[in-house]
Amino acid sequence: MQKIGVFVCHCGTNIAGTVDVHAVAEALKEEPGVVFSADYPYMCSEAGQNMIKDAIRDYQLTGAVICSCSPRMHEATFRKAATSAGLNPYLVEIANIREQCSWIHKDMPTATEKAIILGKAAIAKVHLNAPLTAGESPVTKRALVIRGGIAGIQTALDIAEAGFPVDIVEKQPTIGGKMTQLDKTFPTLDCAACILTPKMVDCAQNENIKIYSYSEVTDVKGFVGNFRVTIKRKARYVDETKCTGCGICTEKCPMKKVPNEFNLGMNNRTAVYIPFAQAVPKVATIDPEHCNMLKNGKCGVCAKVCTAGAIDYKQKDEFIEQEYGAIVVATGYNPIKLDRYDEFAYSQSKDVITSLEFERLTNAAGPTSGQLLRPSDGKHPHTIVFVQCVGSRDTSGCGKEYCSKICCMYTAKHAMLTREKYPDTDVYVFYIDVRTPGKNFDEFYRRAVEEYGVHYIKGMVGKVAPRADGTLLVQASDLISNEQLKINADLVVLAAAIEPDKTARPLATMLTASMDTNDFFTEAHPKLRPVESPTAGIFLSGTCQGPKDIPETVSQASAAAAKVIGLLVKDKLTCNPCVAHSDEWMCNGCSSCEKVCPYGAITYSDKEFKMPDRTIAIRRVASVNEAVCQGCGACTVACPSGAMDLKGFSNRQIMAEVDAICK
């Protein structure tokens, strides 16, 4: 037998000015199950709350309806009051008679009538409310950061500083990411290595950080606070614990013709290699595709010269399983492939390069030791054309529709540095728009134009054609003077669009984290929760979420770390009890619900059932992980049998409201 209390708030005159609150309380008293109904000037005041608490105790209420302001305002207040009087908070419902009634209607009879109907709907719902208890789940106090570029490094350092253990899983033999390949950084022009490598070393030295380099995440199970992750440690054929990074193996290795990926293939490395001098961990790796010993057993030089005895040709891939409370994705970006942009002759001429290749050409550790030389003949270029937006803001279908965000600034940097070092060089930049909305960014760009005399031309390059004399004929349009331009260039630099790393998509599937059509990870809210994935416990750091420059990446990385720390300091997580629930007896096992769940909260398993005819049947049924479910209800409609329902907003509750309103 239900005993429901109804409490009608005047909200001063906010409600009582338009709604006859007394009449509402009287009318609702007549509803089935209502044993107490009263009105009061301010229900949210202490006296008002005491009135609710007293009624709950005196009448042993099984449910309460508060006719007041929006539940978005005071639902929590009244639920708390009910709890303190011994009533389950989820047996309290709010009828919104202020925002959705008294404030929008002027005529008292109309508003009163509507308030009564809203009250009846809430009563009808409360009749079907069930007491709900928020579950708890423990938190594993360890974080995983996937990829160790500047984003991953910053996140890991911040988490470690707060005292939590954190693991970095990096696919490459070293952490550092794209930033290690850059020369200078805008807008301050400080050297990338100078600011990055100390952080890399910090990571290696921090007791709370463990780096799994040359490793990949292959499986993720579990949910927020309780992830179980499988990490594949690829065989590097060098014992990390023994290798001192002395580099003698790399000097002696006879296989010296392997394209060096660190310099984007612009020079060669050996089959056993350390990517660059400041690599962390500074450990050699043998490239099995090129090592003669691993390919045909004929060599073994590195093992002979290694005084530490670190070379191990028999090393195998190793799989380790580790538990984490939170996972940070920092998979970063790559420039797009330019094979669809034939008009720029990228594949035809060595002197058409990408901006990242330009970085290597101007870097002291690069293939030319920092001398800006044409890749084709090693001569100084005298005319350089930079082409912006190659594949960015491209709606033709070849490239990316989005703006890659960093190109305007790094091109200004490249142009400026070129003019500074080689004042005899003519530098042209073709652009659609110049976008410089960062701190000190526009000032930087203006310096390039005003102080360094870079020729900025609004317009697109139509064609780059290699000529017989080794120069490049650049045909372009100048949209401002409305003329066609032909420039004989020695070097053309293409600002290729950036795209998420290819490993991001399969990773997103493993994490059940959503992605947009461009394969950037989706944030939980574009404005208010920018570093969290909608999947609880998964956080986003850096360009995996969208194009970003270094300052922005680092701020987001620290923000993600703050969120992770906020999670890891908790011993237990309280779950929202208004979650989906599957009735196993009705479940068909069809997987429809699983397919619409944005959180991966639904899993299927084969279970034994004692059937009514006393046989045992094994049935595939869905179950909801209450710690992961956020209670959207998408599954409840996808489920044809109605086995899936949502606590707090059940099919019957909503239909009871419908019925009450339509009566």
Place this chain on the structure above:
Amino acid sequence: MQRELIERAKQLLADGTVSRVMGWKAGEFGYDMTPAVFASSEELEKDFRYDDFCEANLSKYMIKESRKEGKILVFLKPCDTYSFNELLKEHRILRENVYVIGVPCTGKVNANAIRSRGIHGITGMSCDGETVTVSTLYGEETVPKNEAMAERCQNCKSKKHVIYDELFGEEGEVTGAPRFRMVEKLESMTPDQRFSFWRKELSRCIRCNACRNVCPACSCEKCVFDNDASGVANKAAADSFEENMFHIIRAFHVAGRCTDCGECSRVCPQNIPLHLLNRKFIKDINELYGEYQAGEDLETKCPLTDYTKDDAEPSIIYQRGGNR
């Protein structure tokens, strides 16, 4: 064909590949072939039939049969394989317990199609592949086979078996027949005309649940209409709204999963063209979200559990099709 199928089934029973065979046998009337399970060569020899009258889609039976002890052999016509595949996709059938033999189909004779030509008092029928000879209380009539078939066979969507372990006859093709003509015709009517059309059709519903029971997509462990806790339970419709609600909800529940096998209309004792509801959803899905054939494969996502960011807005229905 029937002989070959019996021989093959006997072989598979004999070598232990399967322990049961699902096929058709003659029903109450000689021309009404009904689904049946055979456990021995003798039973097969005695009762197994495969001819121009074997209309029933056997795939739904596999939900229960595949969970029994031992493997079962099932004969599936091309359109039945789509239902089978869709059920597999929804994890309803244990594939390893079913041996599928694809059987060719040139369309099946439908008694209602013959009755609709004004032929009544049917006592027996035979078909030589071209012509159906109908014996009636009033004498013998002949009907060309292609005119004696139900609409679903006249507008056959596919002669291709999308799944099988073994195939009899040639691999068929997806035909792409113009099966949406009636839906289009309804769409081009005024709402009043559409309303009276459906009023006339749906008001005949006696809620026998035959459509639901035969439908391979309607295979819920417990139907919402039988579940008191669902809030919509009703055994028999209390008013005609509930009749409509039943059919709308049923069509919605199978939307994106219905392979358009047409069994619902075939079994309806009141001859309500129920497939026109399902086809409306199929047509809308094809037009709005791209061509989709349920059961065609095991991978493609069902359009109702999928989306794109630039899907049409619901207001599209104000602009398209149908007169006002």
Place this chain on the structure above:
Amino acid sequence: MQVNNEFKPKIIAFCCNWCSYAGADLAGTNRLNYPADVKIIRVPCSCRINPMFILRAFQRGADGVILCGCHPGDCHYTSGNYFARRRMTLLFSMLDYLGIEKERTRVEWVSAAEGAKFAATMNEFVETVTKLGENKRLEDLRCKEN
């Protein structure tokens, strides 16, 4: 038409908790008037709305049903409104196919900041449904005694 016989439609608005319900609250805070015929039912997300709820509303005498959710792309649960969009498009198209006036059903995306849009939408919807008059077609379907 006599004043006391003036037709007042029954309208149910399903609003998602995060955007549209907040938008409705904002309409209230800004004192933007819309007819009292509209009654709001709060649901966590537009994807929670089962076609059964809509049919039930019509069955029990509603003259119009409107569903409000976050704008596509802004769903609190990232994808809920995309599923709702497909479901409702198909359902409403089906109702239209059955000859039920399509103007009685509607989906509108209303953000938490769009109080004015919420009020305007409701005014417009009530006007449309009022013009259509009582839900005769579904009444016929219900075989209601006069």
